[in-house]
Amino acid sequence: MTTYIARRLLQTVGLLFLLSILLFALVNVSPGGPLAGHGQSRHISPEKIELLKRQFGLDKPLPTQYLVWLIGNDWMRVDLDGDGVPESYGTRKGILRGDLGFSFRTRQPVLVEISQRLPNTIYLMTITMLLAVLIAIPIGIISAIKQYSAFDITVTTFSFAGQAIPEFWLGLILILIFYAWLRNPFTGEPLLPSGGMTTTGSVGFHLGDRVVHLILPVLTGALGWIAWYSRFLRSSMLDVIHKDYLRTARAKGLPQKTVLYKHALRNALIPLITLLALDLPYIFSGAIFVEILFSWPGMGRLYYQAALNRDYPILMAVLIIGAAFIILSNLLADILYAYLDPRVRYD
Amino acid sequence: MVKSFERVMWVLAVLALVSGITACQPAQKQEGIVIVIAEDPPSFNPTITDAGYDALVMELVMLGLSDVDADGNVFPELATELPTQANGGVLLDEEAGTMSVTWKMRTDVKWQDGKPVTADDVVFTYEAIANPETGAWIAGLDHIESVEKVDDYTVKVNYNAIYPGYLTQFGGEQVAIWPAHYCDATQGFVSWNCNRQPLSNGPYVLKEWVNGDHMTFVRNENYYVAGKPSIDVITVKIVPDESVRKTMLINGDADLDMWTTEPVIADLQDKPNVKVSISPNNRWVFRLFFNLAAKGTTDPVATPHPILSDVRVRRAIRMAIDVDKIGQEFFLGYAKPVWTEFFREPYVCNIPRPKYDPTAAAALLEEVGWKDTDGDGMRECQGCGTAEDGYKMEMEFITYSGFGEPLLLTQQLIAEMLGQIGIKLNLSMVESSVLWAASTDGGIEQSGNFDMAIWDDGYGGVDPTDYLWSYYYSEAATPDYGYNYGRWMNEKFDALMDEAYTLDEARRKEVFCEMAQILEEELPEALLFTAVNADAHSARLQGVQSSTNDLVTWNAADWTLAK
Numbered sequence: 001m002t003t004y005i006a007r008r009l010l011q012t013v014g015l016l017f018l019l020s021i022l023l024f025a026l027v028n029v030s031p032g033g034p035l036a037g038h039g040q041s042r043h044i045s046p047e048k049i050e051l052l053k054r055q056f057g058l059d060k061p062l063p064t065q066y067l068v069w070l071i072g073n074d075w076m077r078v079d080l081d082g083d084g085v086p087e088s089y090g091t092r093k094g095i096l097r098g099d100l101g102f103s104f105r106t107r108q109p110v111l112v113e114i115s116q117r118l119p120n121t122i123y124l125m126t127i128t129m130l131l132a133v134l135i136a137i138p139i140g141i142i143s144a145i146k147q148y149s150a151f152d153i154t155v156t157t158f159s160f161a162g163q164a165i166p167e168f169w170l171g172l173i174l175i176l177i178f179y180a181w182l183r184n185p186f187t188g189e190p191l192l193p194s195g196g197m198t199t200t201g202s203v204g205f206h207l208g209d210r211v212v213h214l215i216l217p218v219l220t221g222a223l224g225w226i227a228w229y230s231r232f233l234r235s236s237m238l239d240v241i242h243k244d245y246l247r248t249a250r251a252k253g254l255p256q257k258t259v260l261y262k263h264a265l266r267n268a269l270i271p272l273i274t275l276l277a278l279d280l281p282y283i284f285s286g287a288i289f290v291e292i293l294f295s296w297p298g299m300g301r302l303y304y305q306a307a308l309n310r311d312y313p314i315l316m317a318v319l320i321i322g323a324a325f326i327i328l329s330n331l332l333a334d335i336l337y338a339y340l341d342p343r344v345r346y347d
Numbered sequence: 348m349v350k351s352f353e354r355v356m357w358v359l360a361v362l363a364l365v366s367g368i369t370a371c372q373p374a375q376k377q378e379g380i381v382i383v384i385a386e387d388p389p390s391f392n393p394t395i396t397d398a399g400y401d402a403l404v405m406e407l408v409m410l411g412l413s414d415v416d417a418d419g420n421v422f423p424e425l426a427t428e429l430p431t432q433a434n435g436g437v438l439l440d441e442e443a444g445t446m447s448v449t450w451k452m453r454t455d456v457k458w459q460d461g462k463p464v465t466a467d468d469v470v471f472t473y474e475a476i477a478n479p480e481t482g483a484w485i486a487g488l489d490h491i492e493s494v495e496k497v498d499d500y501t502v503k504v505n506y507n508a509i510y511p512g513y514l515t516q517f518g519g520e521q522v523a524i525w526p527a528h529y530c531d532a533t534q535g536f537v538s539w540n541c542n543r544q545p546l547s548n549g550p551y552v553l554k555e556w557v558n559g560d561h562m563t564f565v566r567n568e569n570y571y572v573a574g575k576p577s578i579d580v581i582t583v584k585i586v587p588d589e590s591v592r593k594t595m596l597i598n599g600d601a602d603l604d605m606w607t608t609e610p611v612i613a614d615l616q617d618k619p620n621v622k623v624s625i626s627p628n629n630r631w632v633f634r635l636f637f638n639l640a641a642k643g644t645t646d647p648v649a650t651p652h653p654i655l656s657d658v659r660v661r662r663a664i665r666m667a668i669d670v671d672k673i674g675q676e677f678f679l680g681y682a683k684p685v686w687t688e689f690f691r692e693p694y695v696c697n698i699p700r701p702k703y704d705p706t707a708a709a710a711l712l713e714e715v716g717w718k719d720t721d722g723d724g725m726r727e728c729q730g731c732g733t734a735e736d737g738y739k740m741e742m743e744f745i746t747y748s749g750f751g752e753p754l755l756l757t758q759q760l761i762a763e764m765l766g767q768i769g770i771k772l773n774l775s776m777v778e779s780s781v782l783w784a785a786s787t788d789g790g791i792e793q794s795g796n797f798d799m800a801i802w803d804d805g806y807g808g809v810d811p812t813d814y815l816w817s818y819y820y821s822e823a824a825t826p827d828y829g830y831n832y833g834r835w836m837n838e839k840f841d842a843l844m845d846e847a848y849t850l851d852e853a854r855r856k857e858v859f860c861e862m863a864q865i866l867e868e869e870l871p872e873a874l875l876f877t878a879v880n881a882d883a884h885s886a887r888l889q890g891v892q893s894s895t896n897d898l899v900t901w902n903a904a905d906w907t908l909a910k
Binding site: 055 | 378381386398399481482483484489538542557558559560561584585586587591594595597777779781783784787788790817827829
């Protein structure tokens, strides 16, 4: 197993390297570029374009740009003042030495931009996923045990709705109901806040304040997952329930509870856990619609804005870290699978 | 029955619990006012990014030598008066074609740390901007020879040309004066820390900036105007979704929404606690860009456009568009018809409004030699002179997605209107970073990869000179050198343009109106209408004046809060 993991990790490094070349090319050759006007400016003047190209390093050919992104440019001379003569050494260290570059838009180090947003996304997404799992598992079990019961049919209907309803629509409706219409009977204020992580201007940590700000975004984000996970567990549970070893377990007189939870559920959970491991990267990348609707300062919005502005360094950083997360989650899923299912061997 | 009762009780219990938790929250109502905007400002330095959001917060904390009010009048900010030839502030050397401008500065303006704002700060700011490595670009920067300190409160700008835009070069919504003793020049203008942690000399001081969430500003106790500002705290909240911002205004959780769009204005009309401030001037003119060179090329002489290179076709197209109908249907009556670049003070030229006449438009196309002979509803060239006979009158019509639905509907309706006279338009839409990118990045406009386009632009401030140069001058037709995307070239216009770089206001007015005449005859662009420039605000917030010349915070020091 250890050799297997070591081999996979080595492969990961190679894979990430190849991916980085591919992503860099894709990001750069996609139509449009960072030297276009945004917000209230339609254009950037030609003189400014020249200046920005030098400052962003876009005056170099693509392979050189990639090299600078990878290993930096503090070993080569660059022409910063535009006189055609490279005069001073660059200041970039490259991603291999932990320098992700700076954002074209804010001129802040990408690492700073990401570190300001990442905790907020992890916070929201962890709670959303935990809640989704905690609700989905009992629903999945009950629907499987009581297949075609009123509960099952109701839940099935809601699941299809949950998977079909777009997040941005659901979020808007929730805001309309809980922020625009319903009032808190004690204070006359809207029942729930429209967005944000805390009440602006509040000092210190208030658990209640945190919780009320979480309700709507978590609900919006979790609904789709609840539907998806519960459906998945239901069918996986149904598969198991009709297996011969369960009939044997019942036949030897084991109580129904033991049969269900010790024999059926354990086996039914294995594929779900794989699925969960594969969804882990969302904890890093966030949910764009939820963050936009509920004014949540997270990674999804950072990425979205970077994509609109063609902020290459931010795009590259988010993509490559996201890719690493996906590859590692896949590895984790494989390892967990081997651990949970003794039949699976990787030697 | 019992079960449903139980259910109702459950719902009530949950609601009570939620209400209980909300009631435990820290005090909801904040002091001061809340401004809601769609995205984080990139920094406090609009000179680098010009995103609008940067200027919005810059106006709260930083001053320039001058600023522009909502009516387009330039007024002194750090300066005691505006330098002119009459008051001796501007000296012309007609022979050499150069000039110098002397700014006298107020002596009572202080940075928030108590140090005075002096001529050193102006020189420092210029040098930081002009640094070829870490600087930025401002309009007319190449016309400045040097900026020198005369005494602590007098600064002189030497120009190597006559530059009529000098009044707002170190002010307005684009440029602020930065503190020499606080900003670290070695970090460079574009990336120094004071872009995000500014030292204030304006009405407010930045207290807190939580990235992506909110910024808090408090009253600057050292502000040079006694008794101002009157509002103690301004919170700028980042709320990306437009409908959420609208609901917050209605609920009283927001006091000011920046850049309110027509559909939102319509929704706010019957809300007694919300008012909408509309700019007295308009800047953003929706217009058709005609590519005079064949699609994908940039030379109108070697490869003329098979359809649009004939001015009569351009005239027919303009005649067939019902501007009033578009304004009523998609801009809810807030759009104003505009047909010349010179429609607002101080340069207004008398060009009669073109009439909407689809029948005459069709007749004109017939006359030119575009006829529908095969009865497919689309005209073909029959001796039109710009294309081979049988060439179909079919073109691509492009716009950008960032403006939103009203523009997309306008694009569709124009295609329909032109379809009525036998011109087929195929619609396309791209992001702004594709439409306006540099030609080396495949920018659609710069590389001439379009037939017809529609979008909005117009000059900020009061001086159209640079704007006109970039859009209509021959040299500006070179890819990535200007914005003459239609590649229209006219020697007479070029000569007038050169003449416009003068301080002789009377002559400038004449020159601009001669230009207006040429543009009307040649129709390189067809100007259609302006969209509204508005900012919605709560009724309790008074003194808000939306402006196309600046962001709505330009007069934040004058705002008051009704009890």
